[in-house]
Amino acid sequence: NMALRELSSLEKYLGLKKPNKYSTQGDKKVPVLQNNNGPPLVGLVTIACHLVKEANRPELLGDSAESRAVVQQWLEYTVTKLNSCTKEDIKTILKDLNLYLQDKVYLAGNQFTLADTFMYFGLHPIIMDLAFQEKEQFVNVTRWFDHIQHYPGVRHHLSPVVVLRNRIYTSRHH
Amino acid sequence: MGFGDLKSASGLKVLNDFLSDRSYIEGYVPSQADVAIFEAISSPPSADLCHALRWYNHIRSYQDQKNSLPGVKKPLGQYGPPGVADTTTSSVPAADSKDDDDDDIDLFGSEDEEDAEAARLKEERLAEYAAKKAKKPALIAKSSILLDVKPWDDETDMMKLEECVRSIQMDGLVWGQSKLVPVGYGIKKLQIGCVVEDDKVGTDILEEHITAFEDYVQSMDIAAFNKI
Numbered sequence: 001n002m003a004l005r006e007l008s009s010l011e012k013y014l015g016l017k018k019p020n021k022y023s024t025q026g027d028k029k030v031p032v033l034q035n036n037n038g039p040p041l042v043g044l045v046t047i048a049c050h051l052v053k054e055a056n057r058p059e060l061l062g063d064s065a066e067s068r069a070v071v072q073q074w075l076e077y078t079v080t081k082l083n084s085c086t087k088e089d090i091k092t093i094l095k096d097l098n099l100y101l102q103d104k105v106y107l108a109g110n111q112f113t114l115a116d117t118f119m120y121f122g123l124h125p126i127i128m129d130l131a132f133q134e135k136e137q138f139v140n141v142t143r144w145f146d147h148i149q150h151y152p153g154v155r156h157h158l159s160p161v162v163v164l165r166n167r168i169y170t171s172r173h174h
Numbered sequence: 175m176g177f178g179d180l181k182s183a184s185g186l187k188v189l190n191d192f193l194s195d196r197s198y199i200e201g202y203v204p205s206q207a208d209v210a211i212f213e214a215i216s217s218p219p220s221a222d223l224c225h226a227l228r229w230y231n232h233i234r235s236y237q238d239q240k241n242s243l244p245g246v247k248k249p250l251g252q253y254g255p256p257g258v259a260d261t262t263t264s265s266v267p268a269a270d271s272k273d274d275d276d277d278d279i280d281l282f283g284s285e286d287e288e289d290a291e292a293a294r295l296k297e298e299r300l301a302e303y304a305a306k307k308a309k310k311p312a313l314i315a316k317s318s319i320l321l322d323v324k325p326w327d328d329e330t331d332m333m334k335l336e337e338c339v340r341s342i343q344m345d346g347l348v349w350g351q352s353k354l355v356p357v358g359y360g361i362k363k364l365q366i367g368c369v370v371e372d373d374k375v376g377t378d379i380l381e382e383h384i385t386a387f388e389d390y391v392q393s394m395d396i397a398a399f400n401k402i
Contacts, residue, residue: 103228105197110235131386143195150202163195 074115176260328360346374
């Protein structure tokens with residue numbers, strides 16, 4: 001189950017000593033975490049946010065009111081739009097992201113957040129399948145993706161995607 | 175390595191290009207490398223240098239933590255793309271005090287012997303450097319390759335296909351003449367020649383790039399390969 005593997009990777013990133021035991025519900029296999037102190041937590045994003053708070057890393061959810069909102073927006077985007085997109089949607093998603101990332105190093109503000117983690121998980125199969133010239137076409141998405149996959153502690157269950165550093169198709173001599 | 179003159183527009187262009195596929199000057203977290211380059215720039219990059227501007231604004235947000243960023247600041251020439259020298263002038267002008275204004279007439283007088291010696295050494299070294307730069311390496315191994323590039327069918331736009339192939343630019347690759355050769359059923363293959371420097375370009379990387387144009391290219395074969 002992809003969602004459970006993503007949660008496990010997140011646990012490793014957070015350095016949580018004891019991995020949690022998850023169950024799933026429904027035919028969409030939504031992850032569930034049985035919480036000793038209360039009702040079970042249901043849903044990838046819900047559980048992820050809970051883990052972040054448990055690990056005492058609130059900055060991963062944003063360090064200002066604005067960036068917190070942006071983080072939640074991207075988490076929702078990843079789960080609703082990205083994880084269930086069709087082939088036709090992919091070009092639009094990449095175009096939009098490429099424009100968004102032109103002046104940004106991370107998705108929300110100037111710090112690495114959970115939004116980057118889950119967008120990386122979600123985009124991985126898409127980026128894996130891009131041809132070289134498409135990776136150059138979406139230069140900002142590629143840059144951001146290469147950055148996040150190398151960010152310390154992030155990549156666990158996903159294979160590294162090769163990104164050519166010397167651009168071939170776009171002229172570098174202006 | 176280096177970015178040219180970081181205080182000039184051309185240096186900032188090199189920086190912009192370098193940062194198009196990188197978030198940081200070195201590695202994947204902000205470091206002293208970023209601080210070093212940030213401090214060498216005299217003003218924020220203009221909006222058309224969008225990658226340099228993105229990097230600049232991002233690093234600026236680390237201003238109050240800059241001393242605690244990892245790494246060690248190195249000279250500017252240790253950063254950036256290979257093949258470009260650092261020519262950024264430091265903000266402190268070189269101290270060149272002329273304390274003797276009367277040496278126009280007697281250039282090789284006794285007091286000026288040391289200076290003359292130093293000047294001659296400098297000339298020698300400059301000449302050596304220029305000679306080294308001008309000297310072309312004796313032999314570069316090159317090969318002449320003839321490639322057969324096959325389209326999907328007879329409706330493939332062969333002009334576009336040729337355009338795609340010729341758009342492949344690499345250091346050590348020069349495209350030559352081409353022609354269309356009929357192979358049957360109305361299908362034509364593109365036969366195109368190129369000259370490559372053996373240590374820079376191999377046939378497998380050429381094949382990778384050509385077959386990446388999946389919409390036009392069905393396959394690529396080597397029709398002929400000759401060492402020059």
